[in-house]
Amino acid sequence: MTVLSLKDVSKRYGRQHALRNVTMTLSNNGIVGLIGPNGSGKSTILKLIAGLLQPTKGEITLSGEKVTRRSADQIAFLAEIDSLYSYQTVQETVQFWANTTPDFSEKKAVEMLETLDVDLTKKIKNLSKGNRARVKLALIISRDVPILLMDEPLSGLDPMVREDILRMIVSYVDVERQTVILSTHEVAEVEPYLDYVIFVKEGEVRLEESVESLREKRGTNLVETMKEVLL
Numbered sequence: 001m002t003v004l005s006l007k008d009v010s011k012r013y014g015r016q017h018a019l020r021n022v023t024m025t026l027s028n029n030g031i032v033g034l035i036g037p038n039g040s041g042k043s044t045i046l047k048l049i050a051g052l053l054q055p056t057k058g059e060i061t062l063s064g065e066k067v068t069r070r071s072a073d074q075i076a077f078l079a080e081i082d083s084l085y086s087y088q089t090v091q092e093t094v095q096f097w098a099n100t101t102p103d104f105s106e107k108k109a110v111e112m113l114e115t116l117d118v119d120l121t122k123k124i125k126n127l128s129k130g131n132r133a134r135v136k137l138a139l140i141i142s143r144d145v146p147i148l149l150m151d152e153p154l155s156g157l158d159p160m161v162r163e164d165i166l167r168m169i170v171s172y173v174d175v176e177r178q179t180v181i182l183s184t185h186e187v188a189e190v191e192p193y194l195d196y197v198i199f200v201k202e203g204e205v206r207l208e209e210s211v212e213s214l215r216e217k218r219g220t221n222l223v224e225t226m227k228e229v230l231l
C-alpha cells in the first residue's frame with residue numbers, strides 16, 4: 001500500500017527554485033535515507049511532507065489524503081533546530097509530551113532514555129549536546145505515527161552519539177507499521193541501517209530504490225552509487 005506520494009512537486013522560495021518536479025512513492029519502505037549535498041532540497045522535501053510548507057505546484061498525499069497542517073497527527077518531525085524547553089527536566093519534558101500528544105507513549109520514552117543512561121532528573125539546559133539529541137529522538141520515536149521525519153539527525157554529533165541514534169531508530173521504530181525518512185550526507189555511516197534510498201541533487205530526485213536491489217544491480221556500496229549518481 002502506498003503510504004506517501006509526491007506527484008510532480010515543485011517548490012520555489014521567491015525566485016529561488018528549491019525543488020523541481022519531484023515524484024516519489026513510498027510504500028512501507030522501512031528506514032529511508034534522503035541523501036544529497038547541501039542545498040539539494042532535503043529539508044524542503046521533509047517540510048513539505050510534514051505540511052509545514054505548501055508546494056508551489058504538485059500534490060502530496062499521505063495514505064491517500066492530501067497533506068495539510070492537520071496531518072501533524074500522523075507525522076512526527078525531528079527538526080534540525082532545538083525545540084526543547086531548557087528550564088524543564090527530562091522527566092517534565094516527557095510528561096509534557098504525554099499531556100499534549102495523544103499518540104505518545106510515556107513508557108516507551110522513559111524506557112529508551114533509561115537504556116541510554118540519560119538522567120531524567122536533569123534540566124534540559126544542563127544536558128550535553130549528545131544527550132539533548134538522544135532526548136529529542138526518544139520523544140519523536142515514542143509517537144505512534146505512520147511517518148517519522150528526521151532532518152539531519154546526526155549532524156554535529158560525535159560518533160558515539162551518532163551510533164546511539166541510529167541504533168535507537170532500528171531498535172524502537174516498528175518498521176512493519178512505520179516509515180522513517182532521515183536526511184543526511186553521512187552515507188557510509190547510515191548504509192547498514194537503510195532499507196531504501198532517495199538521492200537528490202539540485203532540487204531533483206536522481207534515484208530512488210531499495211538498498212538491496214541497488215546492491216544486486218550495481219554490485220557496489222551506497223557510497224559508490226552516490227558518487228555515480230550525484231557527482
Ligand SMILES: Nc1ncnc2c1ncn2[C@@H]1O[C@H](COP(=O)(O)OP(=O)(O)OP(=O)(O)O)[C@@H](O)[C@H]1O
Pocket residue numbers: 013016017018036037038039040041042043044045
Ligand atoms: N526560506 C528560504 N528562502 C529562500 N531560499 C531557501 C529557503 N530555504 C531553503 N532555500 C533554498 O532552497 C534550496 C534547498 O534548500 P534545503 O534547505 O531544502 O536544502 P538541504 O538539502 O536541506 O540543504 P542542507 O543539507 O544544507 O540542509 C537551497 O538553495 C536553499 O538555499
